[in-house]
Amino acid sequence: MPVKVMIPSPLRPYAGKRDSAEFSAGTVGEALGHLTTEFAELRKHLFTEDGKLRSFVNVYVNDEDIRYLAKENTPTKDGDTISIIPSIAGGVTFSGAVAVPGRAALNFARNLWSLIVPPRRIGI
């Protein structure tokens, strides 16, 4: 019996809308490798460009967080369930940097500028 990988809702569009997939794998890393080979679009959402699991991607083998086991080297055996559980984070950047499309960013910059630069005085 292979290892079952549970896919969270936000990643299902990149995994053929499936909520799970099964692979033969001896470690968590191997299972995730199979998963991202079969569904290549998943890779950038799970891993950073240098191949590390993103900080907000939590992986459990059965009920155990792999951070407290051997991380991606955590061994798996047939019948195990690997769950990918999101954690959610965000917040303002004090520099005012934004991550929106060009026009919206431009409008935002204009608004910001109008806050920084007081309106010109009109002559009395």
Next chain:
Amino acid sequence: MADAAALWISGSLAEKIRAHGAETYPHECCGALLGRDSSAVLESDHGKGALTLAREILQLFPLVNRRDDSPRNRFSVTAEDVLTAEKAARQQGLEVVGWYHSHPDHPARPSEYDRDHAWPWYSYIIVSVQNGAPQDMTSWRLNDDRAEFSPEGIEIRHRAAVSATGFSTTEK
């Protein structure tokens, strides 16, 4: 991917998000958006053939911001909280379709930090809270390539205009 995305929410739920932002000010608030994601692609109201993906929010699941170290400019929802929210959604026949948080004394625009930590597919509602008073509220979805967010139009709809089992395409 559709040309545009729309998020349907009742006025009272939208007001609850704004009130949560005011309540936790000057700290960031956060919570889960429980609802339904329509697989149907709806015609736009303008009849120009543009397509809209609609999603409706039916419940909120307010959460405690876990970032004790910098709650004024960061929020965090743990994996355990995510599982709790998902369980609450399932019990009501819904799913977690997104998250909301506030930007105290900052615009309702996603930051680079928001983008770097975002998941695709989810709706991210941001409410700006200026000097304790809630202001603009916007919603965003991360693009497939993770490079930026796209704005998602928030449509305030009376609950009665949304059918119990799905979406009404005729009423506003």
